[in-house]
Amino acid sequence: VSATDHPGERRWPVLLVRALTLRCPNCGGRPIIRGWLHLADQCPRCGLRPQRGESDYFIGAYLVNLIAIELLFAGGLVAAIVATWPSPPWALLQAAALVLTVGGAVFCYPFTKLVWLAFDLSLRPLTARELEWHRQGAPDDATDLPQR
Ligand SMILES: [Zn+2]
DSSP states (O other), X not given: OOGGGSOSOOOHHHHHHHHXXXXXXXXXXXOOEETTTEXXXXXXXXXXXXXXXXXXXXXXXXXXXXXXXXXXXXXXXXXXXXXXXXXXXXXXXXXXXXXXXXXXXXXXXXHHHHHHHHHHHHHSOOOHHHHHHHXXXXXXXXXXXXXX
């Protein structure tokens, strides 16, 4: 396996840091997001299409988002109860939990999509052949699956 067979970063920490700083996990290029709730069609530097040609690709991103929100919720709840014990303000906590989970889901959205992409790239590294597909295809064409 030569370096050109996998034209991108494959080390998980590098991929993760790029995702968490809202850059292309593959090359570090930006902008890879369009607004807060949409990914760019392609990375402006390496040409990677964040969807990787799979229509159900971001089900994994929803899982990452759910986990992030649950951790945020559980951590915030425990911290608030411990800080206000023995008489936690239950009504306030209930309202805060709602704001935290809904707001947290929106806040985490682009991060979780890119973290999932980074995770996927670490497990299934980009091949030269797939990258060629990313660079040549029409940006909105998600039906023409790349050959791996
Ligand atoms: Zn890139």
